[in-house]
Amino acid sequence: MMPAARESLLDAAYTALARRPWSAVRMVDVAAAAGVSRQTLYNEFGSKEGLARALVRREADGFLAGVERALATHSDARERLTATAEWTASTARENALVRAMLTGCWSERLPSPTLSAVPSSSAVPAQRRADGPLPSPGDFVAIVRDRAVAVLAGPGAHRTDTVELARSCELVVRLALSCVAAPPVEGGVGELVRTALPRQPV
Template sequence: MPAGRESLLQAAEAALSARPWPSVRMVEVAAAAGVSRQTLYNEFGGKEGLGRALVRRAAQGYLEGVDRALESGARPGRADAEGRLAELAEWTVRAARAQPLVRALLTGGWDLALPVPPPPGNRQALAPGDLARAVRDRAVAALSPEPAWRCELAVRLALSYVIAPGEDAAGGAERERGPAELLRLAGAAPFSAPNRTAGVR
């Protein structure tokens, strides 16, 4: 990524962390990046283009963190795979808490304080299901021959914590039994496992 584009995105991220997106002014972003407003418009076409670039950047940064979580402490063996899936779940929760754009990407919960994402049908649009599948597929590829359902379980458990955090988001009960521990406890069977009464419904 060219240095000028990177500086502009960093300046826009800083502005977004300080105030709602509708209050972010292009002239301020350009000044913070040390470029002219015309350079900013040449690079992104306008505020909408800058906002979409921020959304893509947030998705890319999150997925890079997914890759790091899956690679951390890589050793052969099932216990290692469980640890790496737990790391993936914890990264997802941390990233969503720290970055409103990541949370919106994962849940589909966009509010007026954030840039507007590309509309559905746009080739650049990224629905929450698309992102969750991308994470699952990366986990499957990194942890082969780990079953795909376990990778799916890690992603869905992490998303459940993003959507409905535990009682004490700062620690307490959630720290004692967070997504990583619940993943270990729930890892004995897939959510989609057949049950005895399914055939009579």
């Protein structure tokens, strides 16, 4: 199947999930909304659980791609980390799946994909990847922290500098997640990050 058709099926599933609980989302409706046959949907994802795993994996990838973009936005390290924190908080606010992945709180409205890998018999490479393990909230903290360190430290950074930098990056990620769980009343996550990082973290 064309990757474009897979994307439209995932879009249709995401839209359906925004309107009703996952338990009420029907495969036949997802296929119809994407303009493909139900058989095509099953060929691509295997089952409703396979579709759920693929949807969650896509949202995770989209979130991490946004982290990469945020880290590339400014030349100033502190502003890069602020942009990353703001992206994390706003994406989690707008996207229930990202919020669940980052906090570990899966509501009964959402699919609850098993976080461990499932044996995949899929012939579709993207589905085999979706059937792999899903990062836990702690894994996401580590992934974002390590990406930030890699981008901000640059090549040839000294070991002691990276340890300090990793602490700052982790602090920023955890601040952003605390704003997801308990949104700040005023100022927002950006102001919190700038206050927590009074000087260049590099």
